[in-house]
Amino acid sequence: MARVLLFGRLRDIAGWRERVFEPADRLSTLKALIRQDDAGLADALDGPGVQAAIDKALTRGDAALRPGAEVAFLPAMSGG
Amino acid sequence: MITLVTETFDPGATLNAFSAGRLVTGAVASFLGIARGKAGAPVALELEAYPGFTESQIAGIIETAIDRFGLQDVKVIHRVGPIPPGDPIVLVLTAAPHRREALEACDFLMDYLKSRAPFWKKEPGPEGPRWIEPTQRDLSDIERWA
Numbered sequence: 491m492a493r494v495l496l497f498g499r500l501r502d503i504a505g506w507r508e509r510v511f512e513p514a515d516r517l518s519t520l521k522a523l524i525r526q527d528d529a530g531l532a533d534a535l536d537g538p539g540v541q542a543a544i545d546k547a548l549t550r551g552d553a554a555l556r557p558g559a560e561v562a563f564l565p566a567m568s569g570g
Numbered sequence: 571m572i573t574l575v576t577e578t579f580d581p582g583a584t585l586n587a588f589s590a591g592r593l594v595t596g597a598v599a600s601f602l603g604i605a606r607g608k609a610g611a612p613v614a615l616e617l618e619a620y621p622g623f624t625e626s627q628i629a630g631i632i633e634t635a636i637d638r639f640g641l642q643d644v645k646v647i648h649r650v651g652p653i654p655p656g657d658p659i660v661l662v663l664t665a666a667p668h669r670r671e672a673l674e675a676c677d678f679l680m681d682y683l684k685s686r687a688p689f690w691k692k693e694p695g696p697e698g699p700r701w702i703e704p705t706q707r708d709l710s711d712i713e714r715w716a
Contacts, residue, residue: 497618498690499701546623562620568691569684569704570603570617570648570660 492520492555495562500540504531517542518552520561539566572628572646574619579647581661588645588663595642599672601662601680607655608694614655616692616699619648624688631682639675641666646679650689678715685712 491512501507514520525532534540542549543562555561581602589598605614632644643665653659662679666672685708692699 495620497620498692502701543620543623546620546626562623564620564688565690565701566703567686567688568702569687569708570689570691 491557492559492561494520494524495560497562498565498568500531500534500563500565503534504528514555514559516552516554517544517549517561520555535563540564571632571644572625572648574621574625574648574650576649576651578657579649579661581647581658584645584647584661585663588643588665592642592665594667595665596667597665597669597672599664599666599669599676601660601676602658603660603680605649605653605655605657605659611694612654613652613694614657615659615694615702616652617648617650617659618690618692619650620688627688628683631679631687635664635675635679639664639666639671639678641671641675644675644679646683648683648687648689681708681711681715684708 491510492514494509494511496504496507511520511523514523521532521535524535541564543564544553544555545560585600607614628646632646635641636644641664645663647661649659660683662676664672664675685704691702693702
């Protein structure tokens with residue numbers, strides 16, 4: 491189980507801010523689940539400038555997810 | 571050192587409290603950013619943060635500034651959520667033994683906050699609100715510190 495958070499334009503594309511997906515033991519399996527649900531959102535997550543943070547730490551490439559992990563997808567940061 | 575707030579705040583009171591009792595400081599520099607509005611728009615901009623993550627990323631750059639400029643103390647207050655025109659949006663305070671370090675660190679921190687800090691910004695436009703990315707000016711400002 492992973493808790494997914496979306497920010498900025500990604501939230502507008504999805505129409506939600508927070509959702510639980512399961513089973514998701516890796517970032518890649520989580521993204522596949524998201525693609526089954528909403529291919530447009532999955533394309534946006536793979537788009538330029540989007541970063542993933544697992545439990546509030548930026549990550550690159552695929553990564554294992556602990557049960558209950560918090561996975562945030564972050565579009566390009568705009569500054570304040 | 572970094573606080574995100576959803577309501578307006580008092581920059582003067584914050585500056586007074588930050589400056590009080592500093593016997594070996596010599597210089598406190600401050601920068602106050604104010605939400606710049608467009609005529610008739612009730613909200614100048616809306617800022618979204620990722621609570622916990624946004625603070626830890628900004629805390630990291632504050633540590634860099636402390637090391638780079640030999641600061642004694644830093645305080646950053648950043649507003650999030652919908653912000654009306656004229657409200658304070660960001661306050662940066664730096665304390666150092668001498669003015670140059672305090673002023674430069676304030677400038678450095680603001681360039682980071684305007685270009686790289688984990689915020690997502692929405693501004694009203696002629697076709698409704700739209701998400702904004704850093705301007706070319708913001709990006710060239712941050713390059714000054716490379």
